[in-house]
Amino acid sequence: MSKEQKPSEDLKPCPFCGSRVFQFGYRFYPEADSRWKNGTIVKCLGCRVDGPEYLHPSSMPKEDAEKAAEKLWNERSYEEPMLF
Numbered sequence: 001m002s003k004e005q006k007p008s009e010d011l012k013p014c015p016f017c018g019s020r021v022f023q024f025g026y027r028f029y030p031e032a033d034s035r036w037k038n039g040t041i042v043k044c045l046g047c048r049v050d051g052p053e054y055l056h057p058s059s060m061p062k063e064d065a066e067k068a069a070e071k072l073w074n075e076r077s078y079e080e081p082m083l084f
């Protein structure tokens with residue numbers, strides 16, 4: 001399996017506060033089925049809102065999970081704007 005390495009796609013600004021400063025959050029669910037034990041999320045550092053969580057097995061490369069979490073963030077941020 002060879003995959004083209006690309007830089008992460010840019011994250012859209014936070015729909016809540018407009019920040020472009022993010023970090024990844026990682027969660028672990030020991031009780032979950034082995035396919036869904038790990039969760040990766042994009043977290044906004046402006047208002048601390050979490051993006052949608054991407055659930056994946058522990059065997060998935062971290063960077064793949066991060067890319068998937070970024071994709072979820074980008075899809076969420078404008079398709080379902082949730083404004084205060």
Ligand SMILES: [Zn+2]
Nearest residue numbers: 014017044047
């Ligand atoms: Zn924010």
